[in-house]
Amino acid sequence: MAAIEIGLVARAKGLGSRFVPRQTLEAMARAEDLPAFLQSVYRAGTVIEPIGERTDVFAVEDAIRRTASGHLATLHRWQERMPGVLDVFAAHQDRRSLRALLRGAAAGTAPAARLRGLLPTWSLPVSALSELARQSSPSTLVRQLVVLAHPEGVRLLPLARTSQIDLLAVDVTLLTAFAERARQAAQHGDQVLRDFVGMLIDAGNAENALLIAGEPAVSDGPSLFVRGGRWFPIGAFLAVARAGSYAEAVTRLAAVNARSTLALSEAASPDVARVDRTFVVNLLEWLARASRIDPLSTAPLLRVLMLVEAQSRDLRALAWGAVLGTPPSLRLQQLVTPA
């Protein structure tokens, strides 16, 4: 590994020391309300950026987003010769962001709600995400994306021309775009990075297959599969997608991915959020293992990047849990940061 890469990994590890340990997050889950949660956040040190005058949950979400953005920007500054890892992660986050923003625009949800849980990247910074969240429809959003010269803008343009956007087609297009962008970024990287890309494609395919499951109108299953995955081949994709119901699809997904990062525990209830959380938890476990086996691989850096996402998810879930007064046990179930 080149010296500059070691510097980047060292910087990433330094950043990792600023994350909130699992034990502290579990203590934060007992906060009775938002001010109590914020007190526990302040007690834990510089966990998130200053919240400012407003102290509602939306301001906390903004601060969490700014914090993650700051972490990623720091790493981006340290990246010089090896753009692969951070570009793969940015492509992954951009896909998540655009998917959520387009769905939000199609459903007409409030701009703040569309930004829920999104992580800014250098290709879609906070200002761009906010601008996209304010768009009145998917077509104006896609046009704005073209104006921003985002690589996915042109790809989505044909889909945005119809009066009612096909969200499944959007998901498949975004996953295809991600697969191409990430594979290209990872081609000069190591095996860990290529496996990581494959697993993200697996997760995207699994997500799409679960969406299709139980939908009789969708007949062209094979064309919806995106190639490049690692554990989830087209046969498994079609088996899940052709399931008669959502619950059956989850059972099939669990069966065909028993040993992969998509593996679901038997106790997992069949919901998309749980599948997504399980994937993040499994991915972090896999990266921790890969980091131990080869500390000079891209695994430590990838793990820190995934921890940035995990911390944002967890802090956000805890903030909302405190606002809604959900039972602490329920908030603990939402946590993805490893112990």
Added chain:
Amino acid sequence: MALAELISRLEHEAQDRARAIQQGADVEVRAIEDATQEAIAQIMTRQFERERQERGRVRQRELAMARRQARRRELEALHVAIARILNRARSLVSDMASSPSDVGAITSHLEEALSFLNGVQPRVRCQAAVATVLQPAIDYHVGAQLLIDDSIGPGFVAEAADGSVLVDSTITARLARAEPRLTIALARKLTDGRD
């Protein structure tokens, strides 16, 4: 020396001795009188000091009692003021519910609440007035069901079908959850930093 002269001298000497004795007696009497006066003064001082101290203690007790009563009255007034503010807040709940900011926020609250209730077939109860606002979020979550219940206040109550989890996000419940903190914050504001 003639007898008459001797008698006269003896008489003089007797008179001188009598005067001396008289003077000595006067001095002793004055000394006794002074000592008596001093003793009386000391006795009086001791007596007055005891009384003064006793009066002082009584005054301190009265003062402390008055202070306690004043503090109690102040706290009662504070309590009444805070209760009045919170009552006013409760009376504004229905106005808040129809404000554009709350209508926007209620959808976010519901979506977040449902994210905690994924996979447990949540039932969401709300007033008919906000049903249309909440329906898109309900449609988005598999297995979620919307029930009209005008008996609950503005906001919504989301609960698992088996009753294992309940998220009460009515404005009244949220206000009730915030009351202990609001009471402390209001007391601090009303007393303006005084102890």
